[in-house]
Amino acid sequence: MKAFVATGGPELVRQAEVGEPVQRPDEALVKVDAYSVNRGEIFQLEQSAEGARPGKDIAGLVVQAAPDGSGPKVGQRVVGHPSSSGWAELVAVPVGSLALLPDSVTAVQAAALPLAGLxxxxxxxxxxxxxxxxxxxxxxxxxxxxxxxxxxxxxxxxxxxxxxxxxxxxxxxxxxxxxxxxxxxxxxxxxxxxxxxxxxxxxxxxxxxxxxxxxxxxxxxxxxxxxxxxxxxxxxxxxxxxxxxFSYADVDEPDAADLETLVRLVAEDRLHPELGRTADWQQTAGVLADLRDRRIRGNAVLTIS
Structure with missing residues (x-):
């Protein structure tokens, strides 16, 4: 499958062929429709070794449920917050970091929620x-x-x-x-x-x-x-x-409950993701450069066609 990996150099990322994810018992396999990139991830990429797999904000479709039977089922739309590897066609996400999406919330809106919204x-x-x-x-x-x-x-x-x-x-x-x-x-x-x-x-x-x-x-x-x-x-x-x-990761509970809250607020028209840039994922490197140079306000979301 295709995924973006760190270059270890000034261009930050490149697209490469990588192996498909191997699920852990509590992980669902998600086909990624959209993902968000964040300025904080740019700083991390500048320090990353070649081949590292970035990506914390994804939205997509469950294509294989968690082996232990927990979490979303095959065919359900979800938003997720994996620890890494989200800028890819497929990603394995712990079920505790997934929330279901209603039809009224698009994949692009949802992908902008996890890191910034949490x-x-x-x-x-x-x-x-x-x-x-x-x-x-x-x-x-x-x-x-x-x-x-x-x-x-x-x-x-x-x-x-x-x-x-x-x-x-x-x-x-x-x-x-x-x-x-x-x-x-x-x-x-x-x-x-x-x-x-x-x-x-x-x-x-x-x-x-x-x-x-x-x-x-x-x-x-x-x-x-x-x-x-x-x-x-x-x-x-x-x-x-x-x-x-303050650190957003300093919590004792899984992300799912807070992701569900964010999704509910969007569905009720009470929270509005600011989508400063939406582009095809082939433009990831250029979007990262624009985000770093503050040419994008709000969130930047890449879609996988």
């Missing part, structure tokens, strides 16, 4: 109730940012979204952001909660915008610049503020 959903769950809270969200024009904006606004938060340009941030207002700014310094007032995903100077700037007893949650470093924090400045800043790190 991150946004769990990030907000980590912070507790957000109703009535003022939230500052950096890196808002990516896949996670669009989901986090819509979910938080729907829960009653007042979201100020930081996006580098008007073009990249144009959908955030429609998704419920109370304000969209281009720099952290342009945000007005102080915030009960800062969701920071860019690192570098933005983390320090965002920290200074916390209200007393506010919280900053750091969940990414898209700028790839180190964040330098002077704790003397921090102690002189907002009273009793906290800083914490």
């Amino acid at each position: 991150t946004a959903l769990r990030l907000l769950r980590t912070t507790g109730c957000v109703a009535g809270r003022r939230i500052l969200l950096t890196g808002a024009s990516g896949g996670v940012g669009h989901y986090a904006t819509e979910l938080a606004a729907a829960a009653g938060a007042l979201v100020t979204a930081v996006s580098a340009s008007s073009e990249r941030g144009e959908r955030l207002g429609a998704l419920g952001a109370a304000a969209v700014v281009h720099e952290v310094e342009d945000a007005r007032g102080t915030f009960d909660l800062v969701l920071e995903s860019t690192g570098g100077k933005n983390l320090t700037s965002a920290l200074s915008r916390l209200a007393p007893r506010g919280q900053l949650v750091w969940f990414g470093q898209a700028s790839r610049e180190p964040a330098l924090l002077d704790f003397f400045d921090f102690f002189a800043g907002p009273v009793s503020a906290t800083v914490r790190h």
Whole structure:
């Protein structure tokens, strides 16, 4: 079968012939119809050895059920979050990382959900109730940012979204952001909660915008610049503020339940994947380059014809 593998060089990936997946007892074999690529995966590919198999976000059709009899059956449409190897014609996915798709949710919509959607959903769950809270969200024009904006606004938060340009941030207002700014310094007032995903100077700037007893949650470093924090400045800043790190993978339960939640919200027209680019999977390398250079807002999805 065909799949994309890491090159170990600047082009990042190439298409190659690989062996078909060998299922474990609790894995279903899925024919992939669409998959999403994420900026974080680009950073991983830059460090990957030649032949590594990327791909965490897939949607498709079960062609062989799990040998242990669990999970989806043959012929059912699913969205999945494998640990790797999803950029391929076939992938074996643990049944705990699969959710069924209703007819109203397309494979392209579903493929954009797992990594970005799980991150946004769990990030907000980590912070507790957000109703009535003022939230500052950096890196808002990516896949996670669009989901986090819509979910938080729907829960009653007042979201100020930081996006580098008007073009990249144009959908955030429609998704419920109370304000969209281009720099952290342009945000007005102080915030009960800062969701920071860019690192570098933005983390320090965002920290200074916390209200007393506010919280900053750091969940990414898209700028790839180190964040330098002077704790003397921090102690002189907002009273009793906290800083914490978040990882979307730090959960005790399988992904299936949260994937089911995301799918349900899309089916009910309450969550809207921002599909900044949809293309045939032969264009994967070019889409990765555009995503790395911030020429795509939201999610990028590749389809296998």
